[in-house]
Each structure stands twice: as structure tokens, then as C-alpha cells.
Amino acid sequence: HADAAMYSAKELGRNNFRFFTPALNETAQSRLETENSLRRALAKNEFVIHYQPVISLLSREIVGVEALVRWQHPRKGLLMPSSFIPVAEDTGLIIPIGEWVLRSACNQVRSWQKSGYPLRVAVNLSARQFRQPQLTETIRAVLLETSLIPESLEVEITESIAAEDLNVTISILRSLKDMGIRISIDDFGTGFSSLSYLRRFPIDTLKIDKSFVADILPRRDEEIVTAIINLAQTLKLKVIAEGVETREQLNFLAEKHCDEIQGYFFCRPLPQHELQPYLACHPLNPKA
Numbered sequence: 001h002a003d004a005a006m007y008s009a010k011e012l013g014r015n016n017f018r019f020f021t022p023a024l025n026e027t028a029q030s031r032l033e034t035e036n037s038l039r040r041a042l043a044k045n046e047f048v049i050h051y052q053p054v055i056s057l058l059s060r061e062i063v064g065v066e067a068l069v070r071w072q073h074p075r076k077g078l079l080m081p082s083s084f085i086p087v088a089e090d091t092g093l094i095i096p097i098g099e100w101v102l103r104s105a106c107n108q109v110r111s112w113q114k115s116g117y118p119l120r121v122a123v124n125l126s127a128r129q130f131r132q133p134q135l136t137e138t139i140r141a142v143l144l145e146t147s148l149i150p151e152s153l154e155v156e157i158t159e160s161i162a163a164e165d166l167n168v169t170i171s172i173l174r175s176l177k178d179m180g181i182r183i184s185i186d187d188f189g190t191g192f193s194s195l196s197y198l199r200r201f202p203i204d205t206l207k208i209d210k211s212f213v214a215d216i217l218p219r220r221d222e223e224i225v226t227a228i229i230n231l232a233q234t235l236k237l238k239v240i241a242e243g244v245e246t247r248e249q250l251n252f253l254a255e256k257h258c259d260e261i262q263g264y265f266f267c268r269p270l271p272q273h274e275l276q277p278y279l280a281c282h283p284l285n286p287k288a
């Protein structure tokens with residue numbers, strides 16, 4: 001920046017974008033730092049998984065959990081995925097991080113199953129993971145290692161990941177389905193997938209994005225949520241609403257025969273040691 005200061009404004013002419021260089025450097029610098037610290041975090045085992053229960057509206061039982069990654073940063077505290085997943089995706093570090101999440105979550109849920117809770121587990125896949133050629137092999141190996149049956153694992157991809165390169169998407173989805181695992185389309189309604197392709201996807205579940213669920217308010221039309229539930233029923237897919245925060249939302253979804261719900265109204269994502277007692281004493285627990 002000292003250099004930049006030595007040029008007169010005239011010399012810089014139209015190239016006065018130079019004045020922004022320090023700011024750009026800062027961004028690049030901070031991404032590089034994040035990348036390096038993500039590498040260290042992996043090596044030092046600083047990632048943790050929080051589990052959010054998924055509840056069946058029909059049986060009122062906890063039928064599964066979604067695995068949501070966090071970074072227990074030594075100085076900055078608990079970091080949410082939005083603060084590090086994008087850098088992990090750009091740098092490719094999402095591949096080892098995602099594999100760690102998959103293995104840990106399968107392991108944990110297998111252990112809950114052994115203690116008598118018939119739960120399934122949902123794991124989020126990023127675009128890069130989904131298109132990685134070793135994906136099915138990795139999943140197969142993790143299932144073998146953890147002795148989790150494929151039917152207990154659900155992978156979530158977003159609608160925008162699925163909408164990219166449809167023929168490739170369909171063949172990846174087929175190979176996952178052939179293994180026996182389940183597939184959900186996450187954040188449904190926010191992407192641009194064509195409905196005719198949706199019909200060709202070998203998927204099991206639509207997850208209604210929480211922004212639509214947030215629109216369910218007393219005495220208001222909730223057309224989008226209703227339309228997605230109807231669409232799922234027409235296509236014979238299961239439908240889950242995420243981000244359920246109020247009783248009104250829960251009642252509305254039950255009335256529309258939404259299959260399952262997830263949200264703060266019922267339970268926030270919890271660390272493994274806090275979810276354990278919750279499973280054991282909650283009235284909606286399958287054992288209760």
C-alpha cells in the first residue's frame with residue numbers, strides 16, 4: 001500500500017482499483033488463514049457434531065437425527081458451518097471433513113441403536129462431496145466399519161446441487177440408491193430443479209426449506225408449504241419440514257399430513273452427550 005501511495009491519482013488513471021488492493025489482500029489473507037486452521041482443526045480433531053431430532057407427526061416418536069457439524073475453535077469458541085463450510089468447499093477440505101462427519105455420525109447412531117433407540121441418521125453432502133468419484137466407495141466402507149445398515153443412513157443434497165448436470169446427478173443418485181441408503185433433497189423450494197427431473201430422481205424425501213415454514217403464521221395462506229407437501233405426496237416421497245419453531249406451524253403441518261418435522265419448537269441440535277438423556281426421558285421417545 002506504501003507503493004500505491006507513491007502513484008499520483010493521475011498516474012493511476014483508470015486503474016484506481018489499486019486503492020482496493022489492501023482490502024482484497026485482507027480477504028485472501030483471511031481465507032488462507034482459515035484454510036490453514038481448518039487443516040489444523042482436522043488434525044487436532046476440533047470438529048464436533050450436533051444432532052437434531054427428527055419427529056414423526058404420525059407416531060410422535062423421534063425417528064432420526066440430522067448430523068450438523070460445528071468447529072470447536074480453541075480461541076473463537078463454537079463456530080457454525082456457515083463460517084467455515086464455504087472455505088472448506090473451495091479448498092477441497094470438505095472431502096476429509098465430510099468423511100469425518102459421516103464416519104462419526106454413523107458410529108454414534110449405531111451406538112444409540114445398540115442402546116435401544118431405532119434412529120436413522122441424516123448427513124449433509126456438499127456439491128464437491130456429491131460429485132467425488134469415490135463417494136459410494138467411501139460410504140460403503142463407513143457402513144461396513146460401523147456396522148450400520150444402509151437403510152439407517154440418509155444423505156441430504158440441496159436442490160441446487162441436484163439441479164446441476166442432471167444426467168450425472170441421476171447416475172450418482174442411482175449408485176447411492178443401489179447401496180440401499182436413503183436420499184433427501186434439502187432446502188427444497190429454494191433451488192430451481194425442474195419438476196419433470198424431480199420425478200426421475202431416485203430419491204426418498206423432500207425437506208421443505210425453513211424459510212417457507214417460517215411463513216406459516218396464524219390466518220395466512222401457506223400455499224408454498226401446502227404445494228410442496230402435495231407434490232411430495234403425488235410423487236410418493238416422504239416430506240419433512242425443517243425449522244419448525246411454533247405450535248401453530250406444527251399444527252398446520254400435521255393438518256396437511258406432513259410426515260416428519262424438525263425444529264427448535266421440538267429440540268435444537270444438541271451435542272451427543274446432551275441428546276442421550278433427552279432420548280432417554282423425552283415423552284415422545286420410542287421406548288416411553
Ligand code: C2E
Nearest residue numbers: 068069080081101124125126243244245262263264265269
Ligand atoms: P441444513 O442442512 O438445511 O440444516 C438445517 C439448519 O437449520 C441447521 O443450521 C439447523 O441448526 C437449523 N435449524 C434447525 N431447526 C431450526 C429452527 O427451528 N429454526 C431455525 N431458524 N433454524 C433451525 P446449521 O447447523 O447452522 O447448519 C447450516 C447448514 O450448514 C446446513 O443446513 C447444511 O447445509 C450445512 N451443514 C451442516 N453440517 C454439515 C456437514 O456436515 N457437511 C456439509 N457439507 N454441510 C453441513
Ligand code: MG
Nearest residue numbers: 066124156186
Ligand atoms: Mg440438512
Ligand code: MG
Nearest residue numbers: 186187209242
Ligand atoms: Mg435445509
Ligand code: MG
Nearest residue numbers: 124158186187
Ligand atoms: Mg442446507
